[in-house]
Amino acid sequence: MKILFITGGGPATVFALAPLATAARGAGHEVFMAGNADLLPAINASALPAISTTDLPIQHFTTQDRAGHRVDSPLGKPLAEQGNFTGRWFGRLAAASLAPLRHFTQHWRPDLIVGGTTTYAAALLAAHLDVPYVRQAWDAIDARHIHPGANEELQPELAELGLSQLPEPDLFLDVCPPSLRPHQAAPATPLQFILGNQHRPLKPWMYTRTHRPRICLTAGSQVTRDARHRLYEFLTRAIAELTPLDTDILIAAPDALAPDLHAQHDNVHAGWVPLDIVAPTCDLLVHHGGGVTSLTGMRAGTPQVIVPGAEMLAGAARTLADYGAALTLPTGDDTPERLGQACHQALTDDTYRKRAQALREEIQAMPTPADTVHALEDLTHH
Structure with missing residues (x-):
C-alpha cells in the first residue's frame, strides 16, 4: 500500500505524524511525507522520504491574503476570530500546496492519504484522487473552531471539486486522552501519542x-x-x-x-x-x-x-x-x-x-x- 502523509506549519507538525508514518513504513508499506519546504529537514530527520509542497515560508500565509494584502494577527482577540484567522491561513497554505501535490501524485499515486489536524490539502487531494482520507490530530487542542475559516478560504478549490465544504475524514485518529476529550467532540479512533523528535548525540x-x-x-x-x-x-x-x-x-x-x-x-x-x-x-x-x-x-x-x-x-x-x-x-x-x-x-x-x-x-x-x-x-x- 502507498500512503502519503501531508503536514504543514512548524516542525512539531512533522514530529506528531512521524510515529504513525514510521510504523506504516515498518509494516512494509510505501510511505512519503509532504510538507512546506521549511519542514523537509525535520521530515528527513525522522527517516522519512520528503516531498516539498511549497517553497513559501509560513510567514507568507500568516501575514497576507491571496491578493497580497496584509493580514493582521488576531492575538488578543476573541477565540472565534483567532480560529477564523488560523483556518484561513492554513487554507491558504493548502491552496498553495495543491498543485505541487497533484503533480507529485501523477507519478506516485497513493492508496491512502493521512493529514494532520489542519492540513486541509490532504482532504482536497484525497477528494481529487478519490482515495480514503485520514485526519490525525496533532495534539489535544480542539480544532473545530478553526475548520470554518478554512472552508471560507478554500471555496474556489472546493467548487472545482464540486464541494461546498471540506469533506470529513474516513477515519479520525485522536491522540487526546479520553479523560480530556470534550463531550461534544466528533467520534474518533484513539491513537497513543508518541513524540517524534529531531535528535543529536545525547549527554x-x-x-x-x-x-x-x-x-x-x-x-x-x-x-x-x-x-x-x-x-x-x-x-x-x-x-x-x-x-x-x-x-x-x-x-x-x-x-x-x-x-x-x-x-x-x-x-x-x-x-x-x-x-x-x-x-x-x-x-x-x-x-x-x-x-x-x-x-x-x-x-x-x-x-x-x-x-x-x-x-x-x-x-x-x-x-x-x-x-x-x-x-x-x-x-x-x-x-x-x-x-x-x-x-x-x-x-x-x-x-x-x-x-x-x-x-x-x-x-x-x-x-x-x-x-x-x-x-x-x-x-x-x-
Missing part, C-alpha cells in the same frame, strides 16, 4: 536526574530574539522568576537564542533539548500551551504550569488544569510573581504529580501507532 544530563527538583521551561520552536516577541518575553520573564528557586532549570529553545540565554543565566542549560528524553526526568514542565509540548508532558507523567500564548491554547490548558495535572495562569494574571507561586505549588503539592501519572497511564493504554496501521489497511480494503 548524561539529558537522561539523568540530580538531587534537586528539575524544571524544563520552553516557549516552543518559533521563538525569536525580538524583545517584542510575546513568546520571547514570556521566556525571559519566566527565567527571571524561576532562577531563584532551588532547582535545576533546563530551557528548551532554538539554538540561536542559547548564547543570549547563557549570557543572562550562566547556571542553566539552554538551547536544543530532546523533550521526549528530558521530560520524564523533570518534576515540572513550564510552557506556553503548545499542543505537542502539553502532550509530551502528559505522556511523561510530568506536572505542568501553563501560560497560554493565545486564547486558542487556553481551552486545552484549562481542561488539563481541571483534571488536576497542571496549573494554568490566565492572560493578565501571568505576572512573574504568580508564575513563581504556581511553580512552587506544583512542585510541593504531590496531587499534581499523581494526577499527571494517572494521565500517563491512560495514554499508555491507548492503541499504539503499530496497532493502528491495521485500521489504515482496512480503509483500502473496503
Whole structure:
C-alpha cells in the first residue's frame, strides 16, 4: 500500500505524524511525507522520504491574503476570530500546496492519504484522487473552531471539486486522552501519542536526574530574539522568576537564542533539548500551551504550569488544569510573581504529580501507532 502523509506549519507538525508514518513504513508499506519546504529537514530527520509542497515560508500565509494584502494577527482577540484567522491561513497554505501535490501524485499515486489536524490539502487531494482520507490530530487542542475559516478560504478549490465544504475524514485518529476529550467532540479512533523528535548525540544530563527538583521551561520552536516577541518575553520573564528557586532549570529553545540565554543565566542549560528524553526526568514542565509540548508532558507523567500564548491554547490548558495535572495562569494574571507561586505549588503539592501519572497511564493504554496501521489497511480494503 502507498500512503502519503501531508503536514504543514512548524516542525512539531512533522514530529506528531512521524510515529504513525514510521510504523506504516515498518509494516512494509510505501510511505512519503509532504510538507512546506521549511519542514523537509525535520521530515528527513525522522527517516522519512520528503516531498516539498511549497517553497513559501509560513510567514507568507500568516501575514497576507491571496491578493497580497496584509493580514493582521488576531492575538488578543476573541477565540472565534483567532480560529477564523488560523483556518484561513492554513487554507491558504493548502491552496498553495495543491498543485505541487497533484503533480507529485501523477507519478506516485497513493492508496491512502493521512493529514494532520489542519492540513486541509490532504482532504482536497484525497477528494481529487478519490482515495480514503485520514485526519490525525496533532495534539489535544480542539480544532473545530478553526475548520470554518478554512472552508471560507478554500471555496474556489472546493467548487472545482464540486464541494461546498471540506469533506470529513474516513477515519479520525485522536491522540487526546479520553479523560480530556470534550463531550461534544466528533467520534474518533484513539491513537497513543508518541513524540517524534529531531535528535543529536545525547549527554548524561539529558537522561539523568540530580538531587534537586528539575524544571524544563520552553516557549516552543518559533521563538525569536525580538524583545517584542510575546513568546520571547514570556521566556525571559519566566527565567527571571524561576532562577531563584532551588532547582535545576533546563530551557528548551532554538539554538540561536542559547548564547543570549547563557549570557543572562550562566547556571542553566539552554538551547536544543530532546523533550521526549528530558521530560520524564523533570518534576515540572513550564510552557506556553503548545499542543505537542502539553502532550509530551502528559505522556511523561510530568506536572505542568501553563501560560497560554493565545486564547486558542487556553481551552486545552484549562481542561488539563481541571483534571488536576497542571496549573494554568490566565492572560493578565501571568505576572512573574504568580508564575513563581504556581511553580512552587506544583512542585510541593504531590496531587499534581499523581494526577499527571494517572494521565500517563491512560495514554499508555491507548492503541499504539503499530496497532493502528491495521485500521489504515482496512480503509483500502473496503
